[in-house]
Amino acid sequence: VxxxxxxxxxxxxxxxxxxxxxxxxxxxxxxxxxxxxxxxxxxxxxxxxIPATFPALREMPARPAPAITRKALVRHVLTAAGFSEAISFTFIESPAAEPFLAADAAPHAELVPLAYPLSEKFAVLRPSLLPGLLDGVAHNRRRESRDVRLFEVGSCFDSSRGEQRRVA
The missing domain is CATH 3.30.56.10 (Phenylalanyl-tRNA Synthetase; Chain B, domain 1)
Known part of the structure; x- marks a missing residue:
């Protein structure tokens, strides 16, 4: 042929x-x-x-990075335990961020300000996941939701360590 x-x-x-x-x-x-x-x-x-056939696989699919696997496992375990995943803003206001910097930061660490913030409400990068989670709990409590179980997997920032991935 x-x-x-x-x-x-x-x-x-x-x-x-x-x-x-x-x-x-x-x-x-x-x-x-x-x-x-x-x-x-x-x-x-x-x-x-032409007969329809599937292509032969020459390589095994790449394994996901360990950090991605850990993140998926954490999400799976926490959602199975009845928690809901929250996703909060990375930018927060300075007064809300300061108490959390002192609790978790390295010595001499400072908040990381944005060069051109859109407003004072979004002026610094969050040093902890807790401000966003506390806002989420408060929001739910104002709506009379008593059983609020939240977690977040995300980035936190300070001047000495830069970006760190955290779970809270």
């Missing part, structure tokens, strides 16, 4: 082991690689005559 298709297209083809050596006429500038030859054969032989 291949030899007939190549011949009708004006290609010179010769079987070579498990493949083919094909010489393409110079006027066929649209044929520049193996995929172009495959397309021509499929077009002329008929796409409907």
């Amino acid at each position: 291949l030899e007939r298709v190549f011949s009708r297209l004006g290609f010179v083809a010769a079987a070579a082991g498990e493949g083919w050596n094909v010489t393409v006429p110079t006027f066929r500038v649209d044929i520049s690689r193996e995929a172009d030859l495959v397309e021509e054969v499929a077009r002329h032989a008929g796409y409907d005559r």
